[in-house]
Amino acid sequence: MNVTTCMKRHVVSIPASTTIREAAAIFVKKHIGLLPVVDKNDKPIGVIGIRDLLKLEMPDFVNFVLDVDFVHDFGAVEDTRPPAATLNKTVRSLMRPVITVEEDCGLLRAYSLMLQQNLHDIPVVSKDGKLIGIASRVDIGVTILKSWEKAE
Template sequence: MQIRDCTKREVFSVATATTLDEAAQVLVEKHVGLLPVTDEAQRLVGIFGHSEILALFLPACVNLIDDLDFVHDFGALEEVSMSPEMRTRQVSDFMREPISVEETTGLLRAYTMMLQHRLHDLPVVRPNGTLVGIVSRVDIGTAFLTERETDPLSRLEIA
């Protein structure tokens, strides 16, 4: 089975010039965790999500600490809000490099990419990079399990 078979075609995306405030609104209102960022031709140029917004509020040193069990409260950091200047900055300033798969990619290959890049959602593109949809871990798991139920050869036991 290919990833195109379980891709959600209705996908919320933003342009590179979208402000941080506008992108945050889309994330909240549409209840999504990742927004593909596209250019004028609808080609995927980046990804932006909750992780990028939350990273703005965490001190850089948090990544250097191996064990956060002793930190019970982040104190004043919990009360920080975005400045008006930050809200008007463009998504292109904060987006990550695009991580995607083409429509013909197999389910397990796509899932492996999600694990490697710690993504729960993965944009799906055509060979020219045009965004066609998005797929989640749940979509892949459901498709994989459904295929196994209907395919007699897949019932072979793996030892």
């Protein structure tokens, strides 16, 4: 089995010119966690995740503390929002390099790559590099587990 058996085919993607504010609105409206950033030929050039946006609001000290159990309340920073200047920047300033799999990639290979790279979702591309879907760890895992039902 390959990733096309379980990928989501209706993928929301954005151009690099999309603002961070616009990307945030898409995450909210579509209730998704990852947006592939594509060029004019629909080829992925990066990704931006909801985690990337939420990092804009996290206090700096969170990156330096191994255990935040002692922090019961983030106090004043709880209600802060990124400044308009940040929200009006394009996603190009935040996007990460994209890791993709081709449509004929096997499920275990895709899942292994996702584990190694700590990815929850992975864009799927056609042989010519165009975005055709997105697969999650859950999509792949459920498909593998379903195949166990047929095992003797």
